[in-house]
Amino acid sequence: MKLPVSTEWLLHCATTLAQLDPGATASAAQLAQYFDLPAAYLAKQLQALVRSGVLTATTGPRGGFRLARPAAEITLLQMVEAVDGASSPYECREIRQQGRGALPPEDCRNTCILAEKMGEAHEAWRRSLAATSLADILAALPSSAPARTRRRMAGTT
Amino acid sequence: MKLPVSTEWLLHCATTLAQLDPGATASAAQLAQYFDLPAAYLAKQLQALVRSGVLTATTGPRGGFRLARPAAEITLLQMVEAVDGASSPYECREIRQQGRGALPPEDCRNTCILAEKMGEAHEAWRRSLAATSLADILAALPSSAPARTRRRMAGTT
DSSP: OOOOTHHHHHHHHHHHHTTSOTTOOBOHHHHHHHHTOOHHHHHHHHHHHHHTTSEEEEOSTTOEEEESSOGGGOBHHHHHHHHHOSOOSOOOOOGGGSSTTOOOGGGGSSOOHHHHHHHHHHHHHHHHHHTOBHHHHHHHSOTTHHHHHHHHHHTOO | OOOOTHHHHHHHHHHHHTTSOTTOOBOHHHHHHHHTOOHHHHHHHHHHHHHTTSEEEEOSTTOEEEESSOGGGOBHHHHHHHHHOSOOSOOOOOGGGSSTTOOOGGGGSSOOHHHHHHHHHHHHHHHHHHTOBHHHHHHHSOTTHHHHHHHHHHTOO
16 A cells, blocks of 8 residues: 655645745746656646646746645645545455355445445545645744745755 | 555455354365455465464364454454555655755754654554454344354355
8 A cells, every 4th residue: 555656745845835935936847856856757746736726837937836725725635635546545346245155235235344444444544634734734844944945946947 | 545455355254254153264265265256366365364363274174264363352454454564655755855955964853744744644544443343343244144154154165
């Protein structure tokens, strides 16, 4: 059970964008340089955050990515599910209905109790991620972080 | 983020073994027939539950698998981690320490706040799975289930 490696990239990129001056943008190339990541692949991943409404992409000479919403309204869950989708890691293929022990359809109207419990665990995971916003992440950084981030980002091209 | 398909197999096989008469065993071939699963691959997966102390494997003409502990002392977490390991799905490669924005080592003595929050979500998932035992699963089945399971298992070879 693994999330894509790009999950870390996108969480850090969004955290970085959240520290820029209001309205400022950063390009995929700048973010790639900032974290030493492959630019083309990062650009593709950032589009997943655009599609999910976390980031806005603007074009033109000063174009780039910025947060689409206030940091307090963007959760870890939204970002993680933008990369990996929202489905449960547990796959129920209804093996209770096959083989020598197959249950009849009338006994399978309800979700299998095992799938139900696995689903509850997934919901606990989702609730935990939904409880943390980008604003919470920023609040946990040293107070000097945003100024440093802006300074270092200004050095990228 | 996907658990192996065999996760469903093992949860159902353990649930089935938990319904047998005390001391009774079932072979991998019987369980495979019961759920119409590939016997050789199922046998290999069942060994993961033996290694993790959930099942005991006995050899000989009446040998097979049985629970190694009372059903109340076997949790969904133990079985899922027997199949898939215990590591978090989120991989932190410390990209905060690389590229133009690299933080100095002295600022990275603590776990990255993003990795910490992802770890908290994984712990919430683990706690949820640890809160459900095989005995809880059995208690949620119809009262007729154990007798039916034993009858149908007896028909397997």
